[in-house]
Amino acid sequence: MRAAIEAARSGLDVAVVSKIYPVRSHSVAAQGGINAALKAADSWEAHMFDTVKGSDYLGDQDAIEVMCREAPSDILELERMGAVFSRDSEGNIAQRPFGGAGYPRTCYLADRTGHGMLHVMYEQLVKHGVFIYDEWHVLRLIVEDGSARGVIALELDTGKLHRLHSKSVVIATGGYGRVYRTTTNALSSTGDGMGLALDAGVPLMDMEFVQFHPTVLPRTGILMTEGARGEGGFLVNSKGERFMEKYAPKVKELASRDVVSRAEQTEIEEGRGVDGCVLLDLRHLGAEKIKTRLSQIRGLAIDFAGVDPVTTPVPVKPGSHYSMGGIAVDKDCQTAVPGLFAAGESACVSVHGANRLGGNSLLETIVFGRRAGVSAAEYCKATEAKPFPDSALREACHSVAMILKRDAGESIFALKSAMNDAMEDFCGIFRNKERLAKGYGKIRELQERYKKAALGDRSDYFNNELLHYLELGQMLDISECILLGAMNREESRGSHFRTDFPKRDDVNWLRHTLVHKEGGEFRLGYRDVSVTKFKPEERKY
Amino acid sequence: MKIQFRIRRYNPNDRNAPEPYYQAYTVEVALGMTVLEALLKISEEQDSTLSFRKSCRSAICGSCAMTVNGFSRLACNLQVLPEFQKMGGMTIEPLANHRAVKDLVVDMTPFWNKMEKVNPFLMPTEKTASNAVSAEDEELIDQSQKCIMCACCNAECNALEIDERFVAPAALAKAWRFVGDVREGHGVKRLERLSEEHGMWDCVRCVHCTQYCPKGVAPLKQIERLRSAAMKAGILDNPGAKHVEAMAESVEKFGRLDEAAMTFKTLGFLKSLGKIPLGIRMELHGKMPHPYIVPQIEGIEEVREIYREAAAREKEKKKE
Ligand SMILES: Cc1cc2nc3c(=O)[nH]c(=O)nc-3n(C[C@H](O)[C@H](O)[C@H](O)COP(=O)(O)OP(=O)(O)OC[C@H]3O[C@@H](n4cnc5c(N)ncnc54)[C@H](O)[C@@H]3O)c2cc1C
Ligand code: SF4
Ligand code: SF4
Numbered sequence: 001m002r003a004a005i006e007a008a009r010s011g012l013d014v015a016v017v018s019k020i021y022p023v024r025s026h027s028v029a030a031q032g033g034i035n036a037a038l039k040a041a042d043s044w045e046a047h048m049f050d051t052v053k054g055s056d057y058l059g060d061q062d063a064i065e066v067m068c069r070e071a072p073s074d075i076l077e078l079e080r081m082g083a084v085f086s087r088d089s090e091g092n093i094a095q096r097p098f099g100g101a102g103y104p105r106t107c108y109l110a111d112r113t114g115h116g117m118l119h120v121m122y123e124q125l126v127k128h129g130v131f132i133y134d135e136w137h138v139l140r141l142i143v144e145d146g147s148a149r150g151v152i153a154l155e156l157d158t159g160k161l162h163r164l165h166s167k168s169v170v171i172a173t174g175g176y177g178r179v180y181r182t183t184t185n186a187l188s189s190t191g192d193g194m195g196l197a198l199d200a201g202v203p204l205m206d207m208e209f210v211q212f213h214p215t216v217l218p219r220t221g222i223l224m225t226e227g228a229r230g231e232g233g234f235l236v237n238s239k240g241e242r243f244m245e246k247y248a249p250k251v252k253e254l255a256s257r258d259v260v261s262r263a264e265q266t267e268i269e270e271g272r273g274v275d276g277c278v279l280l281d282l283r284h285l286g287a288e289k290i291k292t293r294l295s296q297i298r299g300l301a302i303d304f305a306g307v308d309p310v311t312t313p314v315p316v317k318p319g320s321h322y323s324m325g326g327i328a329v330d331k332d333c334q335t336a337v338p339g340l341f342a343a344g345e346s347a348c349v350s351v352h353g354a355n356r357l358g359g360n361s362l363l364e365t366i367v368f369g370r371r372a373g374v375s376a377a378e379y380c381k382a383t384e385a386k387p388f389p390d391s392a393l394r395e396a397c398h399s400v401a402m403i404l405k406r407d408a409g410e411s412i413f414a415l416k417s418a419m420n421d422a423m424e425d426f427c428g429i430f431r432n433k434e435r436l437a438k439g440y441g442k443i444r445e446l447q448e449r450y451k452k453a454a455l456g457d458r459s460d461y462f463n464n465e466l467l468h469y470l471e472l473g474q475m476l477d478i479s480e481c482i483l484l485g486a487m488n489r490e491e492s493r494g495s496h497f498r499t500d501f502p503k504r505d506d507v508n509w510l511r512h513t514l515v516h517k518e519g520g521e522f523r524l525g526y527r528d529v530s531v532t533k534f535k536p537e538e539r540k541y
Numbered sequence: 542m543k544i545q546f547r548i549r550r551y552n553p554n555d556r557n558a559p560e561p562y563y564q565a566y567t568v569e570v571a572l573g574m575t576v577l578e579a580l581l582k583i584s585e586e587q588d589s590t591l592s593f594r595k596s597c598r599s600a601i602c603g604s605c606a607m608t609v610n611g612f613s614r615l616a617c618n619l620q621v622l623p624e625f626q627k628m629g630g631m632t633i634e635p636l637a638n639h640r641a642v643k644d645l646v647v648d649m650t651p652f653w654n655k656m657e658k659v660n661p662f663l664m665p666t667e668k669t670a671s672n673a674v675s676a677e678d679e680e681l682i683d684q685s686q687k688c689i690m691c692a693c694c695n696a697e698c699n700a701l702e703i704d705e706r707f708v709a710p711a712a713l714a715k716a717w718r719f720v721g722d723v724r725e726g727h728g729v730k731r732l733e734r735l736s737e738e739h740g741m742w743d744c745v746r747c748v749h750c751t752q753y754c755p756k757g758v759a760p761l762k763q764i765e766r767l768r769s770a771a772m773k774a775g776i777l778d779n780p781g782a783k784h785v786e787a788m789a790e791s792v793e794k795f796g797r798l799d800e801a802a803m804t805f806k807t808l809g810f811l812k813s814l815g816k817i818p819l820g821i822r823m824e825l826h827g828k829m830p831h832p833y834i835v836p837q838i839e840g841i842e843e844v845r846e847i848y849r850e851a852a853a854r855e856k857e858k859k860k861e
């Protein structure tokens with residue numbers, strides 16, 4: 001939406017295509033905040049350093065510099081559009097401290113930062129008269145003779161397929177958290193754009209880097225924010241031990257996300273878990289503090305886990321949270337295909353490298369969303385419209401008809417469940433050669449079964465199952481990319497932890513993984529990391 | 542525990558059953574399970590043709606509003622067991638006041654159109670754009686900013702049920718979001734438009750919107766803020782504002798409402814004539830208030846004192 005606004009401002013005819021209404025996008029769920037060095041005592045260089053270090057030196061420093069430099073003006077632009085960030089006592093934009101940051105530089109809108117920002121984007125779309133194709137699911141990116149021509153989308157309401165012919169396309173389809181069983185992501189976060197880009201001949205980058213958040217409710221995957229530990233909550237195992245004392249004696253529960261997630265997983269795998277979880281114990285904080293400072297968390301625990309943290313510890317476990325990898329783009333959001341751009345969580349610029357810092361991804365959507373809009377607009381002004389290939393719509397209709405026609409076959413829900421198990425068990429927090437190979441074999445098998453799966457719903461109107469079938473296809477491809485990247489990266493860096501290669505290896509692995517799809521087969525490649533200001537050193541907190 | 546769900550099914554495209562009907566599904570419900578989880582379980586394990594909207598499953602995206610046991614709710618933050626125990630059943634239907642498209646999916650187009658009608662974006666002027674927003678200014682629009690556009694309020698709105706052109710509570714709460722913003726430059730123009738027919742004065746104050754909003758937006762409160770802002774801005778040339786003015790005047794004079802006089806003052810002489818048949822019917826039923834024998838209540842001086850005090854405070858505020 002940020003890209004659309006920017007392109008519309010430059011006078012172009014723009015439309016947004018979204019499989020759910022744009023204000024339903026999962027950005028809406030981001031609570032914590034958005035980073036920018038606004039204060040005189042802070043600087044974009046400091047923000048840049050924290051981001052580079054957080055990325056375990058895999059982030060491209062030229063791109064990170066762009067993001068940190070432009071962050072303050074983009075925050076102010078959001079306010080000009082209508083956002084109201086929370087104020088401090090002097091009436092300035094308030095900033096809170098966040099994990100991995102050397103200065104409190106996270107701006108927020110109460111505990112609904114993403115919601116506030118997303119609604120402002122919607123407001124500006126309306127203001128600029130951008131047309132919204134809502135509940136249209138894109139199922140093909142059309143690329144011909146090496147340039148983008150538009151997309152084909154399924155109108156969910158009627159089941160009709162449409163061609164949307166355009167000079168350029170910006171992909172901003174979010175993350176793929178639903179590849180895993182336990183995830184903080186929405187039901188709609190299925191990474192579609194990444195799969196579509198692969199099919200259009202664009203490589204994905206650094207897919208093996210998946211961030212796991214340590215405090216997620218089981219079953220629903222709902223996030224208990226870091227604030228719970230920030231306020232002094234304990235993590236305990238089945239024996240009632242505060243196990244973080246063992247893994248991070250100094251900072252204990254406040255260690256970084258990957259460290260806490262690994263500690264929890266160890267406890268669970270070594271049999272000291274409680275029904276596959278550990279317990280987040282807040283009782284010692286007292287009812288008063290829980291009700292005032294952690295009211296949102298309390299509400300979520302009551303609504304979604306059925307327990308009140310005032311009287312009962314809350315079962316939590318690690319869950320997939322963020323996709324560091326994505327569609328490979330440069331810092332102007334250009335993909336390998338002219339006319340095709342990408343931004344947000346679906347893209348990999350890369351500003352997050354091997355590990356994302358909290359508050360940097362909303363920032364990425366805003367900075368690079370704007371930049372993608374500018375790039376797309378420049379491209380449109382400099383090029384003539386090229387024809388939309390006639391056969392494309394026919395082929396897409398044919399393939400959808402074939403899916404709907406298939407009589408007997410497995411249910412897609414069984415397949416999805418099997419994929420979730422494979423990824424959670426073999427490609428989760430702890431990885432090794434054996435596990436990954438098993439996972440890979442499993443996903444390859446599911447790819448074959450997928451081609452023969454059949455739907456129970458054959459109708460046109462609002463066919464959710466068809467939508468989920470298409471999403472599953474993308475997720476299987478994404479799973480395969482994650483596994484391929486993880487199998488080959490024989491080191492541990494950021495979120496990617498190999499028990500058989502527990503050390504970072506800058507000599508061989510200070511480089512990005514690229515996965516291409518050609519003729520249905522996946523091929524690996526690598527690319528150097530941009531290192532400008534900060535030379536790699538050990539990452540210690 | 543096994544619980545039976547009665548779900549209203551509808552597929553106008555289905556030649557065998559083009560009319561709505563109810564279908565029962567039995568679901569094994571675990572502690573803490575939400576209605577949305579139960580629906581997902583049904584669609585994954587029993588019947589994949591069941592259509593409903595969902596995304597965030599954490600009560601923030603606004604997708605999953607539907608009617609559960611007669612009331613508008615978000616499926617994703619409503620737990621099955623307590624609801625079942627309280628209501629003795631589980632009947633799920635699409636949102637009211639909206640056209641069903643398929644099963645639990647309703648046509649949201651009118652909802653978005655109403656939103657767009659109130660120009661849901663900040664329109665600062667050069668002068669107002671740089672107005673600093675203080676924590677108190679922020680507080681004033683905070684509630685209205687919590688809206689997730691789920692349409693529960695519109696589904697329960699009595700005024701919308703009668704008049705589908707009524708702008709309805711969700712969009713009115715959004716309108717206050719801008720009218721109440723110190724950086725807004727066209728507040729008065731907005732209020733004038735909102736005072737037109739089908740606008741904010743058509744709300745009948747049934748409080749349903751506030752009661753059923755899952756996010757504490759309290760749309761009626763925002764409507765009241767809009768109304769008093771309009772009156773302050775002197776936008777009085779409409780039945781709604783006149784009604785309020787007449788009410789205030791009556792209370793000041795008599796310490797209570799002179800209902801008959803109010804009709805006259807609200808609608809004007811000619812339109813009041815149109816109400817004569819209603820008046821006759823009311824008279825026959827002994828419900829007609831009698832204008833000539835309105836007595837002043839005891840302690841009328843106290844009421845007037847309140848008015849004087851309020852006026853004085855208003856002046857004081859303006860001086861500051
Ligand atoms: C619970 C939670 C809390 C978070 N908190 C923070 C935080 O505090 N700070 C921070 O910086 N980050 C946070 N993040 C991360 C951040 O919110 C996301 O990375 C970011 O919002 C992603 O935005 P996006 O625009 O790329 O994608 P999304 O907001 O997910 O939007 C994707 C859009 O693409 C559309 N789409 C997808 N597929 C298709 C298709 N096939 N056809 C048509 N349309 C399609 C969808 O409809 C949707 O509109 C959080 C994430 C989660 C899950
Ligand atoms: S109070 Fe007014 S706006 Fe709210 S539901 Fe009732 S009639 Fe509708
Ligand atoms: S005001 Fe409340 S009920 Fe109405 S749309 Fe907004 S969040 Fe939903």
Ligand code: FES
Nearest residue numbers: 598602603605617
């Ligand atoms: S699924 Fe998002 S509000 Fe219920």
